[in-house]
Amino acid sequence: NAGVTQTPKFQVLKTGQSMTLQCAQDMNHEYMSWYRQDPGMGLRLIHYSVGAGITDQGEVPNGYNVSRSTTEDFPLRLLSAAPSQTSVYFCASSPGQNNEQFFGPGTRLTVL
Amino acid sequence: GQQVMQIPQYQHVQEGEDFTTYCNSSTTLSNIQWYKQRPGGHPVFLIQLVKSGEVKKQKRLTFQFGEAKKNSSLHITATQTTDVGTYFCAGHFLVNFGNEKLTFGTGTRLTIIP
Numbered sequence: 001n002a003g004v005t006q007t008p009k010f011q012v013l014k015t016g017q018s019m020t021l022q023c024a025q026d027m028n029h030e031y032m033s034w035y036r037q038d039p040g041m042g043l044r045l046i047h048y049s050v051g052a053g054i055t056d057q058g059e060v061p062n063g064y065n066v067s068r069s070t071t072e073d074f075p076l077r078l079l080s081a082a083p084s085q086t087s088v089y090f091c092a093s094s095p096g097q098n099n100e101q102f103f104g105p106g107t108r109l110t111v112l
Numbered sequence: 113g114q115q116v117m118q119i120p121q122y123q124h125v126q127e128g129e130d131f132t133t134y135c136n137s138s139t140t141l142s143n144i145q146w147y148k149q150r151p152g153g154h155p156v157f158l159i160q161l162v163k164s165g166e167v168k169k170q171k172r173l174t175f176q177f178g179e180a181k182k183n184s185s186l187h188i189t190a191t192q193t194t195d196v197g198t199y200f201c202a203g204h205f206l207v208n209f210g211n212e213k214l215t216f217g218t219g220t221r222l223t224i225i226p
Contacts, residue, residue: 040218042118042200042217043155044216045214045215059215090154100157101155103156105154
């Protein structure tokens with residue numbers, strides 16, 4: 001099993017550009033989530049999904065969209081990148097909301 | 113909203129010394145998880161505590177969940193260089209019936225002086 005995979009590993013964007021961060025898992029987990037990690041602020045939940053076709057907002061959803069058309073994939077879209085979105089983004093999956101989370105390797109995003 | 117505070121933010125210890133990080137919640141938790149993130153890496157699950165007053169051990173690591181299920185601690189005995197990293201607690205809160213959210217603490221970064 002590859003576990004949770006994320007692409008790209010690094011990305012540089014200009015303000016106003018859009019892009020999609022990819023996340024996939026091969027463990028048949030129902031629950032998937034996106035976090036951003038900034039220095040001194042821990043991990044903050046952006047969006048999450050409890051199953052295919054269902055998504056909900058987390059703590060910091062503004063400027064991001066998600067969809068969950070399959071169990072395996074949970075892409076995160078930045079609609080119009082801003083410097084405040086410079087961060088490290090982690091995708092995670094788990095069998096259920098109350099179970100341990102398996103994190104992907106992360107995407108380091110810089111917005112100029 | 114629900115908050116999970118973690119202290120200290122940083123801890124530098126001599127190799128062989130003990131280390132403790134504390135996690136406090138403003139509201140009662142359903143359970144608490146602990147994760148470790150090595151420098152440049154991603155968070156890796158260590159353990160989950162569910163019961164009030166629960167204590168679990170993993171070799172040199174001891175995890176405790178408070179009686180009121182609002183606080184938790186991670187204690188490492190005789191630290192080694194392999195313990196370097198940031199330790200996060202993450203608390204599950206009941207938002208509404210059948211729906212829980214996981215909130216991470218701000219983390220404690222542990223560095224070891226050889």
